Amino acid sequence: MARIMAVDYGKRRTGIAVTDELQLIAGGLTTVDTTKLFDFILDYVKKEPVERIVVGLPKQMNNEYSENMSRVEPFVNRLRKLVTIPVEYYDERFTSVLAQRTILESGIGKMARRNKALVDEISATIILQSYMESRRMRRIEQ
Secondary structure (H helix, E strand, O other): EEEEEEOOOOOOOEEEEEEEOOOEEEEEEEEEEEEHHHHHHHHHHHHHOEEEEEEEEEEEEOOOOOOOOOOHHHHHHHHHHOOOOOOOEOOOOOHHHHHHHHHHHOOHHHHHHHHHHHHHHHHHHHHHHHHHHHHHHHHOOO
């Protein structure tokens, strides 16, 4: 089975998470400088089998897109032209808040909690875990 990759796209940094080969566990992979994101993804999918890429859909509480959508949409459109695997969106609301809470509850030090790259990576992991759970629920309902 191939992995699923999740992308928490940001203006400066982008968090990346992937599943294990059996698609049971989502884990943070890294945070990439957004200017190097295409190179990173293309290199990764050459080395590892990836079934699909899930990109966080930036929405606000009122269900409207956030300002980051103006950057995410061109990224997704270009990525779809560069890779042959499916690229889809998944709602990313609350992921940054959940990532901050996860870091706080983990007991790591104050300086590490300020590490925005860590927040981005954990946010990508939360997007991926939520995506996987929603897929499992859809299978159960069918």
